[in-house]
Amino acid sequence: MRIVGIEGTAWAASAALFDSETGEVFIESDPYEPDSGGIHPREAAEHMGGAIPDVVSTVLDRAAETSEGDGGGIDAVAFSRGPGLGPCLRIVGTAARALSQTLDVPLVGVNHMVAHLEIGRHGSGFDSPVCLNASGANAHLLGYHNGRYRVLGETMDTGVGNAIDKFTRHVGWSHPGGPKVEEAARDGEYHDLPYVVKGMDFSFSGIMSAAKQAHDDGVPVEDVCRGLQETVFAMLTEVAERALSLTGTDELVLGGGVGQNERLREMLAEMCEQRGAEFYAPEPRFLRDNAGMIAVLGARMLDAGDTVSIPDSAVDPNFRPDQVPVTWRDGEES
Numbered sequence: 510m511r512i513v514g515i516e517g518t519a520w521a522a523s524a525a526l527f528d529s530e531t532g533e534v535f536i537e538s539d540p541y542e543p544d545s546g547g548i549h550p551r552e553a554a555e556h557m558g559g560a561i562p563d564v565v566s567t568v569l570d571r572a573a574e575t576s577e578g579d580g581g582g583i584d585a586v587a588f589s590r591g592p593g594l595g596p597c598l599r600i601v602g603t604a605a606r607a608l609s610q611t612l613d614v615p616l617v618g619v620n621h622m623v624a625h626l627e628i629g630r631h632g633s634g635f636d637s638p639v640c641l642n643a644s645g646a647n648a649h650l651l652g653y654h655n656g657r658y659r660v661l662g663e664t665m666d667t668g669v670g671n672a673i674d675k676f677t678r679h680v681g682w683s684h685p686g687g688p689k690v691e692e693a694a695r696d697g698e699y700h701d702l703p704y705v706v707k708g709m710d711f712s713f714s715g716i717m718s719a720a721k722q723a724h725d726d727g728v729p730v731e732d733v734c735r736g737l738q739e740t741v742f743a744m745l746t747e748v749a750e751r752a753l754s755l756t757g758t759d760e761l762v763l764g765g766g767v768g769q770n771e772r773l774r775e776m777l778a779e780m781c782e783q784r785g786a787e788f789y790a791p792e793p794r795f796l797r798d799n800a801g802m803i804a805v806l807g808a809r810m811l812d813a814g815d816t817v818s819i820p821d822s823a824v825d826p827n828f829r830p831d832q833v834p835v836t837w838r839d840g841e842e843s
């Protein structure tokens with residue numbers, strides 16, 4: 510089975526080809542990089558409009574080169590339906606519909622956050638892991654129960670990456686801020702910041718404000734970065750541990766762009782080792798937004814007959830992971 514995936518929920522204009530027989534995932538991405546500030550929805554959509562045709566065309570060339578028959582042997586087109594920025598999603602949806610009609614193959618509508626989880630399950634071979642999605646616009650723990658991925662805990666305000674990026678904008682660093690915080694934190698001393706976990710949920714907006722204030726008060730930026738990482742990642746690790754305990758699962762996977770951070774992976778790996786659980790973090794190209802994860806989940810959904818007609822294929826900027834009937838795991842125990 511060969512699936513083309515198209516992703517463009519926020520900053521990554523991305524297309525991919527997944528071949529389920531060889532296991533190869535070919536990804537072509539073109540990131541939107543704002544000149545200043547954070548992600549501007551209109552500018553991001555303009556970027557999508559220019560970049561999606563190019564990345565899709567590269568992937569179609571790749572499909573043609575690696576297939577014996579005409580048309581690249583493509584069985585379906587999968588695309589991100591949401592969550593994400595409406596103007597970007599609409600461009601991706603239009604491109605996916607047009608391509609599925611041109612190739613005369615089914616269309617598969619994928620939830621972007623479930624794709625972050627499933628690429629971890631795919632790579633790890635884990636049966637039924639809990640997933641920590643630590644991305645730009647989101648932060649939540651997912652676990653499978655009775656045919657759905659349930660949200661076990663989530664942010665009560667901003668996404669974890671967005672909180673870090675807002676701090677770095679305040680400091681005057683360019684987007685994205687996460688890698689710069691990781692770099693600066695290596696030379697810093699821990700600076701105390703508020704730790705906010707309520708039950709299974711977390712909040713990042715107060716920490717972000719306190720970090721900005723500490724910087725304005727003259728605390729060295731490296732120390733604030735160290736404190737920010739240690740505090741925010743300890744919160745994510747605490748709730749991930751509780752989710753493992755609550756579900757009785759001994760498998761944890763990581764998803765989302767913040768998952769590229771080595772310190773976060775170290776803290777999660779250590780927690781899992783201490784409780785005898787297994788931990789898996791996909792390689793970076795599958796953690797940040799990418800169409801590979803859309804194509805891989807698209808293949809599973811196609812296999813389960815979970816396709817969508819063109820009239821029913823509207824995008825949904827607020828598409829939650831627990832709205833998705835998990836058709837591809839039918840019959841599995843919760």
Ligand code: ATP
Pocket residue numbers: 518519520592593621643644645646647668669670671673674685686687688691765766767768769770771796797798
């Ligand atoms: P979502 O997947 O929820 O739609 P998103 O589209 O913003 O979120 P992702 O690609 O999952 O995108 O994550 C991007 C975020 O990852 C940005 O906030 C960025 O600062 C952060 N990030 C990237 N690398 C690192 C790193 N090394 N450490 C911490 N954060 C990082």
